Amino acid sequence: MEINGIILVAGLSSRMGDFKPLLKLDGKTMIEHSVDSMLYSGVNQVIIVLGYRGEEVEVLLRSKYNKSQLVFTHNLKYSKTDMLASAKIGINALNTCDAFYLLPGDMPAVDTKTFLKVKETMVKSNAMVVFPTIDGHRKHPPLVSHRCIDYILQFEGEGGLREVWQFFKNKIETVPVDDYGCMIDADTKADYEKLVNYMDSKRNYKV
Template sequence: MLKEKQIWNGLVLSAGLSSRMGAFKPLLPLRGKTVLGCTVDSLLAAGVSEVTVVTGYRGEELEAYLSAHYGSNVRMIRNQQYRDSDMLASVCVGLTQMAPCAAFFLLPGDMPFVSRETLQALIQARLATGSPLVFPELDGRRKHPPLIDASLIPQIQSYCGTEGLRGLWDSYQSVIRTVPVSDTGVGIDLDTGNDYAMYAS
């Protein structure tokens, strides 16, 4: 059982141009929903209290979709510099809007297949070890989404490295814990039209 007094949030990044997909990726239909909808739903199904979605390109469309389908379960904030910024910049934008929590999952909006069981396993590992940064591990490789302790938020927001999220994670190597999973969803991001065609059917 998950501890009832702990609050877990989700931060979903959906600000990009979808340039490699050739279509507007977040709202592509998938399993009776949309790519972004499946991503948000996976977090809510795992017991996340609230999801913050960072929009950017075609932000008004995304925000209208989220408002219509999720109401108060989802917060939205727009990265106005989405054309010229990286994922870490969107993370920092999202953190300004996210509600207080014990820890939060960080999930790209094009990873719709992460299972509830994986997310809950990360929570259990965090509770058991106290690690401020817990990643799933598939076939010996670290994957998304990490579960990030809220105590790291000020450090994330002030990080000045040149390698974006990868550089940020590298700076925390000594405290990272990984949880081996069999969930292939942690390794699937719908980046191209071929990716979408493979999994949309």
């Protein structure tokens, strides 16, 4: 399968009180960890959807990665739109692929094994969308088939991505994972502290 990734980094970070993508975790910025998690899982290219302070993020990432690995696009209405709007912008920037992962930029700790399990499930099931689950609850990142693209781009209803997934509910598969990284984002300073501690514990475990 040809798989690409979309990382949504357009938000204002208003609840954090600091700019989330550039916060440091284990020696790298949060956005670098998010990009790395996708590249380590074997995606061909990562689309970065930028918004607030997008130029800073783009400059940083261009200095760290091969230009063929990343594509940058911007949600110019980031302060007035939701995640679905950013997802559409990312989808419009995709190169041809069989499927794509969709990941919020403040979830930098998803394990490579999770990405691979989700991919394996799509290959086996031919599902339209596959979600990792923990205790039966859907988590990020979903893997979305290219067959969903037209519907997502044309969707104009209420409810955002949750409502989009409802349309495909009979064609969604899930796969249980043991990955705390799927459960922690960085909405608040307390969340960030949890992430710092978790990343530290992962590093120490590997050592």
